[in-house]
Amino acid sequence: MNRMHWPLAVLLCWLPLAGTGSEAENASVEALIEALQSKDLPARRNAAYDLDQLGRQAAPAVAALMVALDDADQQVWSRSASALAGIGPSAEPAISKLVAGLSDGGQRAYRYGYALSQIGPAALPVLLETLQAEQPPARGGAARSLGWMGPPAGSAVPALLELLDDAEATVAVLSAEALGRIGHVAPLVAALAHESPARRRGAAAALGHMANPPLDALEPLLKATQDADATVRGQALLTVGTFGEATIPPLPQLVAAVADTQANVRAAAVTALTQARPHSLPAVALLIPHLSQERPEVVLSAARALGRFGAAAKDAIPALIATLTTLDPPADDTTLPRTFRRIGPESIAPLAKLLQSDSPRLLKMAATCLERFGPGAAVALPALETHREHTDPAVSTAVQTAIAKIAPSP
Template sequence: MQQPSATADDPLPDLVRALRNASAAVRFRAAKDLGRLGWLAREAMPALVHALDDEDAKVRETAAHAIGGMGPEALTVLVRMLEHHDKYVRRHAVWALGKLGPLARPALPDLCRSLKDPDPRAASGAAQALGNLGADGADGVPALAEAMRGTNIVLCRLASKALSQIGPPALATLIAHLQHADPFVRGESALAIGWMGAPARSAVPFLAKVLRGAEAALSHTPAPTVTPTAIPVPTDSAALTPPQLNGPDGTSAEVTCRVYAAQALGRIGPAASAALPDLRDAARHAPEPLCAAAQQAIRQIQGP
């Protein structure tokens, strides 16, 4: 479906006036129509910004959506929207910044702050937006690492995914997290390292420790020399004993993180050949689904 275009019969003046109508329904329709125009409605930006403080929640959200569709020209406004009192406005801001990809690089500090947004969806959207920056999001690694250690499971997963999208600058942080006390954090770190593929070859010995089990993964192994920042060690005893979350199939969190380690080794491919003895041991003796994951990883490393 083609977007409407501005013609000699310019609809913008009427739509801008409609945004000030006494009827909330009229204001809502005007904001929606401006959203359909996309970047062609950029001259209506000031009116849409004003509508972000409309007394009607639907008008505010629709105006936020319209601004989000205006592309890079809306960057400054989108950053301001991250501090809005309406969570739906903040959600649209992080989603729109995510769509901008590397063009949203100037918003990186603001997105890092949004990782602590009280609205879980806004925080998760900030993680996705940081991941979409790719290597340009390297300065966001510490904030994403902190988000991985929080209680929001969805945010933890999206933060780990974002770190994998950032790539090599985030690898040392993910390796450090493979030695975290919480098996869920270890598992998500392994999963993220696997998404990196062959460039994550330096993580192979650490993934092998996770594959062997919690005792090996938490042993006092020297941290990678490339680690840019130290990972804070919790001093509170409760922080050291997080809930033991289960996988979707009822598998314990400990087994699930070992499965993710096996899968990561498989995705790294031939560069993970040093882990073959551990994978073969798991393939022979481990319970399902770890046994199957180890067998698959062996095939991926050795080739057909």
């Protein structure tokens, strides 16, 4: 079936012949308004779609589009909201209706919030008021809309900073994103020293949402990586990782966080080093000593970070091999096999050499690591074959699994 309802299509094809310029456009919009009010669902869908395509030229349809927001059909109401967004400031009469829909959450709140952001500053007063609403979806939706509005929503910064402490995590996250998009650096840097851990964490997150990393915030963020609260430390690390070349001087501080006592901070350090590539490549040499740490969780975090550098971490292979001889990770931990695979084929020969060991644990680990390379580890097949029927069932199973992956049956 054609997308355009046939009688409406004929009318719209004829209308441009009846006049020129804005006269014809107005006639077309009037026809679409009429179709938007039709009892025929395809006609309403088509009308909402076409009004959405008209952008600001659809301004005469604002009232009809407001009514269509209540349509039971998702295509109709969502396209109507999108059309109001395209109309922009001239859709100001729809502000109250759109704000009322924020509390519904879901797609409706998302689309309504975007429409409000495109209407612009006229929506600011009611959005600021909605930041204090009882319903979390309304607060979050207002925050998201203000963020989409960008710098013109600067007057919302104080209220959004307050929402970083919101008891509803989603509201706090959306507020941080909004603050990042609005882009006022100074209040966020100041908030990094606030007494509330949630406020400090949110400020660090907001700085990470900015389109261009604010270099004047780097030092305060580095200080925040030493915060007493682990969630603040972790978020500060993640944000510092977005600073690109500017992360080179503080690399030792990022690497040191791999040894943090809290798992979330160690994971954030790995992610930060990954985000900062290729500028963080010098971290490889700094990470290698962590492979000889006594704490297994630190060793595994360092290995994860090294794996993210791929072949550039080949100098870590000897230390990683040594780690296999001393570390006994949980059975379901795949960090070391994944790390060797990411570093690449230069790991194969040293791993194959481990198959000369008498240690069942080491034989099992070597086979498990070699399995990751598939056919690329064919050079290790003869050594693996010697252990196919090993007396330790765990070894024989690991070896047979590796052989099956390296030399699959035809």
